Amino acid sequence: MIDEKQLIGELKNEATKQTAFRSMVGLYKERLYWHVRKIVLDHEDTDDILQNTFIKVWRNIDSFRAESGLYTWLYRIATNESLTFLNQKKKKTFGGTDEELNDYLVENLQADLYFNGDEVQLKLQEAIARLPEKQRLVFNMRYYDDIKYQDMEKILETSEGALKASYHHAVKKISDFLKNQG
Amino acid sequence: MKNMNDIFNPEKEGSKNSPFDVPKGYFETFEDRLEAQITAMEEKPSRSRTIIRILKPVVGLAASFLLIMLLVKYPLNKITPSLTSLDDSSFVEDSDYWKEIILSNSIFIDDRALLQVMNNNETTSPGESDEIIATVSSELNDYEVFAELYN
Incomplete structure (x- = not known):
C-alpha cells in the first residue's frame, strides 16, 4: 500500500511529480468516478468532471497543506466540481429551477447506455x-x-x-x- | 433489485449495487487521456504567453503615447483655449478669404503677351540703350528729354 505522506511529498517534488500523480490517479479514480457519477448521473459529464478534478489537483498540489487527508481533499474538490457543474447547467439551460433540472437528469438516465439498473x-x-x-x-x-x-x-x-x-x-x-x- | 422493500434491506444481496456502468476499458485508459489533456493544456497557455510577451512592449508604448497626448492636450486646451481652437478646420473655412487676397495682389499676363515683352527686350539694340544712358546721365529736365526724343 502506498504511504499517503510519501505520496504527497513526491507530488510536491518536481522530479517525482508526474509518476506520483499517475499513482494517485490510479488509486482514487474509481472511487471518485462513482462519487461524481451518483451526483450528475451521466457518464460523459462524470468523465469531464473527473478530469477537471484531477487537473485541479495537478495545478494546486503545491498549495495543499495536508491538514486533511489527500483522500478528503480529493473528495471535496470532486464534490465542488460536481455541484458547480449542476448549478451552471441549471442556470444556463433551465433558468435556475431545480425541478426541471431533476426531470432532465432522470429522463437522461432512462436513455443512458451506461445505466443498467432495473x-x-x-x-x-x-x-x-x-x-x-x-x-x-x-x-x-x-x-x-x-x-x-x-x-x-x-x-x-x-x-x-x-x-x-x-x-x-x-x-x-x-x-x-x-x-x-x- | 426486484422489490421496493429491498432498497433499505441490508440483508438482501445486491440491494446497494450501483446501477451504473462505464464504457469498456474506461478506467484502464483514464490516466493516458488525463495526461494527454494536461500536456495539451500546459502547451496552450505557453503559446498565448509568447504572444502576450511580444505584444506587451508595443501595447505599452501605444498606451504611454496616448497618455502623454492626453496629458498635454487637455491642460493646453484649458490654459490657451483661443490658440488651441485655431485648428485645421478654421483654415479650411477661411480658405476663400485667403484666395481672394492672393488673386487681388497678382498680375496675370497671358503667354502671348509675356513672349512679346521678352522679344521687345531682346530686339532693343545696344545703340539705343547707350542713347538712353546718355540721356539719363545728362542733366536734362523732363521737358527737354521729351523734346529730344521727338526731334
Missing part, C-alpha cells in the same frame, strides 16, 4: 435526484459508498449531527416517494 433502481435514482443537494450527497455517500460520518464531516464541512439528520430526512423522503409511486 425499474426499481430507476425509481430510486429518480427519488434521489429529487432530494435537496445536501441530502442527496449525504445519502449517496452513506448508502452506496459506506463513508463514515467522521470522514463525511471533513469532506462536506458539516457537523456529524447535521449529516445524520440529513441522511434520516433523505431516507424518509425516498421511502415516501417510492410508496407514492406504488
Whole structure:
C-alpha cells in the first residue's frame, strides 16, 4: 500500500511529480468516478468532471497543506466540481429551477447506455435526484459508498449531527416517494 | 433489485449495487487521456504567453503615447483655449478669404503677351540703350528729354 505522506511529498517534488500523480490517479479514480457519477448521473459529464478534478489537483498540489487527508481533499474538490457543474447547467439551460433540472437528469438516465439498473433502481435514482443537494450527497455517500460520518464531516464541512439528520430526512423522503409511486 | 422493500434491506444481496456502468476499458485508459489533456493544456497557455510577451512592449508604448497626448492636450486646451481652437478646420473655412487676397495682389499676363515683352527686350539694340544712358546721365529736365526724343 502506498504511504499517503510519501505520496504527497513526491507530488510536491518536481522530479517525482508526474509518476506520483499517475499513482494517485490510479488509486482514487474509481472511487471518485462513482462519487461524481451518483451526483450528475451521466457518464460523459462524470468523465469531464473527473478530469477537471484531477487537473485541479495537478495545478494546486503545491498549495495543499495536508491538514486533511489527500483522500478528503480529493473528495471535496470532486464534490465542488460536481455541484458547480449542476448549478451552471441549471442556470444556463433551465433558468435556475431545480425541478426541471431533476426531470432532465432522470429522463437522461432512462436513455443512458451506461445505466443498467432495473425499474426499481430507476425509481430510486429518480427519488434521489429529487432530494435537496445536501441530502442527496449525504445519502449517496452513506448508502452506496459506506463513508463514515467522521470522514463525511471533513469532506462536506458539516457537523456529524447535521449529516445524520440529513441522511434520516433523505431516507424518509425516498421511502415516501417510492410508496407514492406504488 | 426486484422489490421496493429491498432498497433499505441490508440483508438482501445486491440491494446497494450501483446501477451504473462505464464504457469498456474506461478506467484502464483514464490516466493516458488525463495526461494527454494536461500536456495539451500546459502547451496552450505557453503559446498565448509568447504572444502576450511580444505584444506587451508595443501595447505599452501605444498606451504611454496616448497618455502623454492626453496629458498635454487637455491642460493646453484649458490654459490657451483661443490658440488651441485655431485648428485645421478654421483654415479650411477661411480658405476663400485667403484666395481672394492672393488673386487681388497678382498680375496675370497671358503667354502671348509675356513672349512679346521678352522679344521687345531682346530686339532693343545696344545703340539705343547707350542713347538712353546718355540721356539719363545728362542733366536734362523732363521737358527737354521729351523734346529730344521727338526731334
